[in-house]
Amino acid sequence: MGESVVNTPEWVKHAVFYQIFPERFANGDPTNDPENVMPWGSAPTPANYMGGDLQGIINHLDYLADLGVTALYLNPIFQANSNHKYNTYDYYRIDPSFGTMATFHALIEQAHARHMRVILDGVFNHCGRGFYAFIDILEHEVHSPYREWFSIKEFPLSPYDDTKPANYACWWDIRSLPKFATNHGPVRQYLLDVARYWIEQGADGWRLDVPNEIDDHDFWREFRQVVKTANPDAYIVGEIWEDADPWLDGSQFDGVMNYVFQRLCRAFFAYRKIPVDKFAVGIETLIRRYPPEITQAQLNLLGSHDTARFLTEAEGKRERLYAPILLQMTFPGAPCIYYGDEIGLQGGEDPHCRGCFPWDEQQTWDQDFRGWIQQCIRIRQSHPTLRTGSFRTLLVRTDLSIWAFARQDEQHCLIVVLNPNEQAQTIDIPLTDLPVYQVNQAVDLLGTGRYMIRHRQIYQVELAAWRGAVLALSN
Numbered sequence: 001m002g003e004s005v006v007n008t009p010e011w012v013k014h015a016v017f018y019q020i021f022p023e024r025f026a027n028g029d030p031t032n033d034p035e036n037v038m039p040w041g042s043a044p045t046p047a048n049y050m051g052g053d054l055q056g057i058i059n060h061l062d063y064l065a066d067l068g069v070t071a072l073y074l075n076p077i078f079q080a081n082s083n084h085k086y087n088t089y090d091y092y093r094i095d096p097s098f099g100t101m102a103t104f105h106a107l108i109e110q111a112h113a114r115h116m117r118v119i120l121d122g123v124f125n126h127c128g129r130g131f132y133a134f135i136d137i138l139e140h141e142v143h144s145p146y147r148e149w150f151s152i153k154e155f156p157l158s159p160y161d162d163t164k165p166a167n168y169a170c171w172w173d174i175r176s177l178p179k180f181a182t183n184h185g186p187v188r189q190y191l192l193d194v195a196r197y198w199i200e201q202g203a204d205g206w207r208l209d210v211p212n213e214i215d216d217h218d219f220w221r222e223f224r225q226v227v228k229t230a231n232p233d234a235y236i237v238g239e240i241w242e243d244a245d246p247w248l249d250g251s252q253f254d255g256v257m258n259y260v261f262q263r264l265c266r267a268f269f270a271y272r273k274i275p276v277d278k279f280a281v282g283i284e285t286l287i288r289r290y291p292p293e294i295t296q297a298q299l300n301l302l303g304s305h306d307t308a309r310f311l312t313e314a315e316g317k318r319e320r321l322y323a324p325i326l327l328q329m330t331f332p333g334a335p336c337i338y339y340g341d342e343i344g345l346q347g348g349e350d351p352h353c354r355g356c357f358p359w360d361e362q363q364t365w366d367q368d369f370r371g372w373i374q375q376c377i378r379i380r381q382s383h384p385t386l387r388t389g390s391f392r393t394l395l396v397r398t399d400l401s402i403w404a405f406a407r408q409d410e411q412h413c414l415i416v417v418l419n420p421n422e423q424a425q426t427i428d429i430p431l432t433d434l435p436v437y438q439v440n441q442a443v444d445l446l447g448t449g450r451y452m453i454r455h456r457q458i459y460q461v462e463l464a465a466w467r468g469a470v471l472a473l474s475n
Contacts, residue, residue: 006250008297009205009233011117014387015071016329016377017336018064021305022074022098023049023083024356025339026056034097041358044351049083052356054099054107060359061110067342067370068377071117071334073207075305077104080128083354084305086209087128087176091194101201108202117204119235124191124223125213126170126177129159134178149187150178171213182214192226199227205235207257207299211247212240220252237299248294255297258333260286262301269324269420270314276401280393283405287332287391296388298333303341308348310341318344319466322372323420326468329376330386330407330416342370379445379470385412395429402463404429415442415471419463429458429471442471 027033027040033051040050054077064072076085079093094104111118127134133146141147141155151169158164159175171177180187195206206227211220227234238247240256247253264286268279287295302324303310314320321344328335339345340357344366347353358364380386385407394415395404402425404417413434419425429442431453442451442458446469451458453473463469 006291006293008254008293009235011233012071012235012254012334013296014381014384015117015334016069016380017071017073017299017334018067018069019073019301019304019336019338020057020075021052021084021339021354022054022057022077023052023085024354025052026060026357026359027051027053028055028057028059029053029099029103032097032099041356041361044347044354044356046351047083049097050356051097053097054094054103058103058107058110061114061116065114065116066374067337068374068381069337070115071119071204072111073119073299073336074121076121076123076209081130082128086123087126087130088123089128089130090132091127092197105202112202117235118202119205119207119237120198120203121209122195122206123209124180124182124195125210126179129176129178131178134159148184149181151181171210179213182216182219188219188222192222195223196226196230199230199234204231204233205237208236208238208253211238211253217246217252220247224252235297237297243289245289248290255294255299255333257304257336258286258298258300261298261331261333262303262307265302265324265327266310266313269320270310275398276403277396277398280396280403284393292332292388292390295332296334299336300328300331300333301336301338302328303338303353305338305354306350307353309338309346309353311344312346312348312353316346318366318369319422320420321369322467323418325369325373326376326416326470327418329373329380330414330470332387332391332407335377335380337373342373343367344369375446383412383414383445383472385409385414389414392433394431394433395427397427400425400427402427406434408434413473414445415458415473416468417461417463417471418468420466422465424465425463426460427463429461431456431458439473442473445470445472 032053034049037049037051077094077098078088079090079095080087094101108118133149136146137144153167157167166175169179171179182188236253238253238256241259244256264282267274347355389407389409392406394406401421402419407414440453449462451461
């Protein structure tokens with residue numbers, strides 16, 4: 001793990017995040033719509049526009065606060081000629097179809113007034129073909145002062161004609177995404193200045209796009225120093241899909257998007273492809289991988305803009321969503337809800353997972369599931385033990401596919417039991433692996449019962465189908 005002191009922002013451990021793909025969340029200002037905008041709710045394609053913007057987010061902050069959200073993660077908002085904005089043209093300008101700098105400041109101000117943080121998506125590995133330095137190279141070639149900003153094989157470049165060699169490095173050989181030469185001093189300084197600038201403008205942190213593609217840990221160490229100097233409380237979270245140890249030594253990122261957690265949850269709850277004991281081992285491995293300071297700052301997601309929606313992966317069977325949400329809200333790390341998942345939005349792989357939020361079709365919302373998420377969030381926010389307590393597996397019932405774990409600190413202990421099955425169950429929960437608590441009953445915070453504790457065991461806990469229990473030990 002290295003010699004660095006691991007220190008992550010305290011607020012992240014207590015946050016509930018909500019990821020927004022701005023172009024599809026809400027259209028709050030039709031005057032800034034792109035010329036070729038489609039009717040809201042049209043089928044998403046890789047290239048079409050629906051008109052979502054920052055004002056739309058502002059208009060629905062009260063909805064998010066009511067849900068229990070305390071932090072927003074926004075997909076890219078800087079100028080680019082795409083709906084996803086991962087091909088940045090201008091890192092210092094809000095995309096005109098999203099608003100202006102004044103709109104951005106209003107969003108930050110309104111979010112902060114509701115005690116809600118905002119982190120931005122930073123694409124520092126590559127840019128778009130419309131980025132000023134790349135345009136200058138296309139025009140002046142070898143005479144361009146920016147020719148070392150990118151890895152160029154030879155001139156001329158061919159950014160648009162696929163019949164000719166591109167002659168420059170790009171992300172995954174996609175010509176519209178020229179890759180920065182981040183080892184070049186001026187490029188490095190430019191990107192670090194961008195990172196500092198938006199923190200100074202009020203952003204509360206960065207989600208870093210494909211940071212593993214920048215194969216230079218010193219760059220990320222400099223990045224952390226710059227960002228933390230601007231705001232020591234800023235959150236730095238990387239998009240790392242696999243083992244993230246090299247970035248989580250305390251000198252680079254605070255956490256990563258926890259796709260390992262997502263894959264385990266999908267395999268067990270959505271696909272029903274792995275048994276409960278294998279799932280439990282995967283979770284235990286995940287818990288042990290990093291120190292608690294890192295584990296509690298992970299961004300725990302069930303869905304994102306890069307994966308099919310959880311409900312779609314669960315074959316549209318909404319009952320399969322309840323247990324994973326309960327786990328997400330009682331697990332160490334910051335839970336992150338992908339916009340629309342809370343109302344049962346469906347969608348396959350990109351671009352279908354990037355559909356419009358149906359604000360004007362509330363009759364289509366799954367209000368029961370939204371209420372479940374609210375309830376689980378309230379339980380998380382009411383019990384610090386669920387956020388910063390230790391984690392211990394208590395029960396793995398392979399015959400019933402039931403799993404239970406404890407979250408505990410010096411004062412409190414909560415037992416979470418998951419029953420992702422179509423039958424209700426009644427089971428006993430052993431407490432033999434826990435420190436002795438002078439308690440004689442367990443109260444289900446989800447409201448289904450009060451149970452006696454005798455002989456280090458909670459007796460006859462009733463579990464509804466597809467759901468679970470959160471048991472608080474008390475006298």
